[in-house]
Amino acid sequence: MERRVPKTILQDSKYCPGCGHGVINRLVAEVLHEMNLEDKALCATAVGCACWVLEMIGVDQVQAQHGRAPAVATGMKRCCPDHAVFTYQGDGDASAIGLSETIWAARRNEKIVQIYVNNGVFGMTGGQMSPTTLLGQKTSTCTTGRDESMHGEPLNVLNMMKTLNIAYLARGATTNVPEIMKTKKYLQNAFEAQMKGEGFSFVEIVSPCPTNWNLSPLKSMDRIADTVLKVYPLGEYIKRGEKLQ
Numbered sequence: 001m002e003r004r005v006p007k008t009i010l011q012d013s014k015y016c017p018g019c020g021h022g023v024i025n026r027l028v029a030e031v032l033h034e035m036n037l038e039d040k041a042l043c044a045t046a047v048g049c050a051c052w053v054l055e056m057i058g059v060d061q062v063q064a065q066h067g068r069a070p071a072v073a074t075g076m077k078r079c080c081p082d083h084a085v086f087t088y089q090g091d092g093d094a095s096a097i098g099l100s101e102t103i104w105a106a107r108r109n110e111k112i113v114q115i116y117v118n119n120g121v122f123g124m125t126g127g128q129m130s131p132t133t134l135l136g137q138k139t140s141t142c143t144t145g146r147d148e149s150m151h152g153e154p155l156n157v158l159n160m161m162k163t164l165n166i167a168y169l170a171r172g173a174t175t176n177v178p179e180i181m182k183t184k185k186y187l188q189n190a191f192e193a194q195m196k197g198e199g200f201s202f203v204e205i206v207s208p209c210p211t212n213w214n215l216s217p218l219k220s221m222d223r224i225a226d227t228v229l230k231v232y233p234l235g236e237y238i239k240r241g242e243k244l245q
C-alpha cells in the first residue's frame with residue numbers, strides 16, 4: 001500500500017501516544033495541499049504542545065508569545081492579504097492568557113483562521129486546570145476535581161463566538177474516522193471563507209490528552225464521547241456569516 005503524505009509534513013508525529021495533535025496536524029497539511037495553499041500558508045503558533053506544529057508542518061511560521069497568536073496572524077494577513085493565514089493554539093493558550101486576543105480578532109472579523117485544540121488541560125506543563133476543564137475533572141491543580149463554587153464553570157469559547165459577526169464557526173473532534181473527516185471539512189470551509197474574504201473563522205477541535213488524563217488512548221476517546229461532547233457538542237454553527245444553530 002502506498003503511503004501518501006502531504007509535502008508539508010516534515011516528520012512522523014512527535015506527540016504523546018494517543019494525542020490528537022498529530023491527527024490535527026495531518027488534517028491541516030492535507031487541507032492546505034488539497035486547496036493548493038501550501039506555498040502561501042502562514043501560521044502563527046502558540047506556546048505549549050501546539051507549538052510542535054513548528055516542527056511538524058513545513059510552512060512559514062512565527063511562534064507568538066503566550067496567547068498572542070491571533071494578533072500576530074492579524075499582522076501577517078494585513079501585510080500579505082493573498083496568503084492563507086492561520087493560528088494553531090491549545091485551549092490553555094487561546095482561552096486563558098490569550099482570551100482577549102481571541103475575542104478581539106473575532107470582533108474585528110479579521111480574515112484569518114483560528115484553530116483551537118481543546119483537550120481541557122495545560123498539556124505541556126503538567127496537566128493543570130485550564131479554562132475548559134470540565135466540572136469534576138481532576139487535574140494537577142484541582143486534585144479533587146473542578147468545583148464550580150471555587151473555580152467557576154468551564155469556558156465555552158464557541159458559545160461566545162456565536163454572538164459575534166464572523167464568517168465561520170465549527171467544532172469537530174478526533175474521536176473516530178467519521179468525525180475526523182467532518183473536522184477536515186470544517187477546516188476546508190474555514191480556509192475557503194478566508195480566501196473568499198468573508199472574514200474570521202474559528203474551528204475548535206476536541207482532542208484527547210491521554211498522558212494528563214491518566215487514561216489509555218482508547219479510554220480517552222470513550223471519555224470524549226461519553227462526557228466531553230455533552231458539554232462541547234459538535235457541528236457547524238456559523239457559515240458564510242449566517243447562524244446555523
